[in-house]
Every structure is written in C-alpha cells, then in structure tokens.
Amino acid sequence: MLRELWSEVETYKERDPALRSRLDVIFSYPGFHALVFHRVANKLWRNRFFFWGRFVSHIGRMLTGIEIHPGATIGKGLFIDHGMGVVIGETAEVGNNVTLYQGVTLGGTSLNKGKRHPTIADGVIVGSGAKILGPFIVGENARVAANAVVLKEVPPGVTVVGIPGRIAKGKADNDQAFEAYGTAADVKDPVDRRLEALLDEVERLNARVLLLEAELRDLRNGDDSSSSDTKVLKFGG
Numbered sequence: 001m002l003r004e005l006w007s008e009v010e011t012y013k014e015r016d017p018a019l020r021s022r023l024d025v026i027f028s029y030p031g032f033h034a035l036v037f038h039r040v041a042n043k044l045w046r047n048r049f050f051f052w053g054r055f056v057s058h059i060g061r062m063l064t065g066i067e068i069h070p071g072a073t074i075g076k077g078l079f080i081d082h083g084m085g086v087v088i089g090e091t092a093e094v095g096n097n098v099t100l101y102q103g104v105t106l107g108g109t110s111l112n113k114g115k116r117h118p119t120i121a122d123g124v125i126v127g128s129g130a131k132i133l134g135p136f137i138v139g140e141n142a143r144v145a146a147n148a149v150v151l152k153e154v155p156p157g158v159t160v161v162g163i164p165g166r167i168a169k170g171k172a173d174n175d176q177a178f179e180a181y182g183t184a185a186d187v188k189d190p191v192d193r194r195l196e197a198l199l200d201e202v203e204r205l206n207a208r209v210l211l212l213e214a215e216l217r218d219l220r221n222g223d224d225s226s227s228s229d230t231k232v233l234k235f236g237g
C-alpha cells in the first residue's frame with residue numbers, strides 16, 4: 001500500500017505546475033490525504049465493515065473538504081487539485097490518471113439503489129465546479145469544462161462545455177501529454193508572452209540604434225563643410 005501511495009505522490013509531481021517538493025504532497029495536499037482516507041475506507045467497505053468505512057470517509061471529509069463515498073471505485077493516479085467541495089458518489093467509478101479540480105460532483109439523479117453515478121474513463125480532466133450527473137460513461141481523455149453540467153454520455157477525447165454540457169471541439173489528440181487545467185498545449189504562459197514581446201522590441205530597437213550610429217558615422221566622415229544643422233536634418237530623415 002505504501003508503494004502505491006508513493007506512486008500517487010509522483011502523480012502530483014507530474015501534474016501540478018505549482019508543486020515544489022514531494023513533501024508538500026505528503027503533508028499539505030488535501031487531494032492526496034482524501035485518497036489515503038479513501039483507500040482505507042474502501043477496504044473496510046469491501047470487507048463489509050460499513051459503519052467503519054463510512055466513519056473513516058467522514059473523518060477524511062472533515063479534514064479535507066473532499067467527500068468520497070467509501071463504496072466508490074477509484075483507479076490509480078487520481079489527482080484532485082485544491083479539492084474543497086469535491087463529491088464522489090457511491091457507485092461512481094474513476095479510471096486511471098483522472099484529474100478533478102475543486103467543486104466537482106460525480107453525482108446521481110435518482111434514488112435507485114443500483115448504478116446511479118458516472119463512470120469516468122482514464123485520463124479525463126474535469127474542470128472546477130463541473131457536475132457530472134447520472135450513470136453514464138465519460139470517455140477516455142475527455143475534458144469537462146469548468147462549471148459544466150454533464151447529463152449524458154461523453155465520447156472519448158472531446159471537450160464538453162456549458163449547461164447542459166455540449167461538445168465544444170472534435171477529438172483531441174489522445175497521445176497528448178497531460179495539460180494542467182485542460183488547456184491546449186500551445187497556449188503560452190502570459191508572462192512568457194510579454195517577455196518574448198519585450199525581447200523582440202529590444203532587438204528591433206537595437207537594430208535601429210546600429211543603423212543610426214552607422215548613419216552618424218557616415219555624416220561625420222562625409223562632407224565636413226556641411227553645417228551641423230544640415231547634418232541634423234539628414235540624420236532626422
């Protein structure tokens with residue numbers, strides 16, 4: 001179990017751009033803590049210690065703000081970022097390498113005792129505040145936008161936005177690496193973009209200064225009889 005948990009720590013290292021060290025995950029990441037509580041609660045639940053499973057899950061909820069029903073099935077590499085307000089229902093199934101941001105609900109829409117929560121396939125990213133409600137599948141590597149409300153099956157690789165959820169884009173490249181926040185890989189950091197623009201400007205000004213210096217040199221070496229006014233005029237032109 002410890003080895004498994006260590007690989008969960010690695011998951012955070014790979015997928016959280018704000019992470020500084022693995023120790024941060026172990027001591028300060030509620031998503032990781034919720035997962036540890038869930039692993040214990042789920043074991044108790046599966047061994048029919050329903051009261052204790054529920055109790056451990058409740059302690060986890062009190063400490064992290066993340067509520068995972070002890071009966072829920074959670075795969076490897078679940079990354080819950082920030083976490084507060086995440087709710088995962090009893091019959092929800094979460095595949096491997098899934099990412100959930102704060103305020104996500106994997107909920108039901110009926111009081112039916114059977115399967116009533118969604119199945120989230122491998123590699124899905126669910127944006128903050130999104131609600132996925134009902135017993136259907138969200139396909140591999142799909143992305144659910146922040147605050148979307150998804151009420152029906154989602155094909156693999158698509159992006160779903162809005163209320164009710166609709167497909168915003170065609171198939172994403174399923175081989176693509178994880179992108180924090182589900183954004184397209186070609187979206188650059190705004191600070192990087194400003195810096196690049198600034199460097200371009202400096203380069204342009206540098207070239208202009210070189211040109212002006214060359215013109216000035218020509219003027220100095222040229223017609224000595226010209227008046228300084230003429231030189232200034234020529235320089236300005």
Ligand SMILES: CC(C)(COP(=O)(O)OP(=O)(O)OC[C@H]1O[C@@H](n2cnc3c(N)ncnc32)[C@H](O)[C@@H]1OP(=O)(O)O)[C@@H](O)C(=O)NCCC(=O)NCCS
Pocket residue numbers: 082101126127128143144145146147148159160161162168169181182183184
């Ligand atoms: C959905 C998401 C993954 C799309 O990223 P993307 O592939 O770069 O897509 P784009 O930004 O090109 O948007 C595609 C379309 O969806 C719309 N859209 C994107 N996010 C949306 C949202 N949350 N709600 C409604 N529409 C949204 C865009 O307006 C665009 O619409 P258009 O095609 O009519 O112009 C991203 O916007 C998102 O919501 N990520 C979750 C981030 C998050 O929760 N972060 C929390 C960090 S604490």
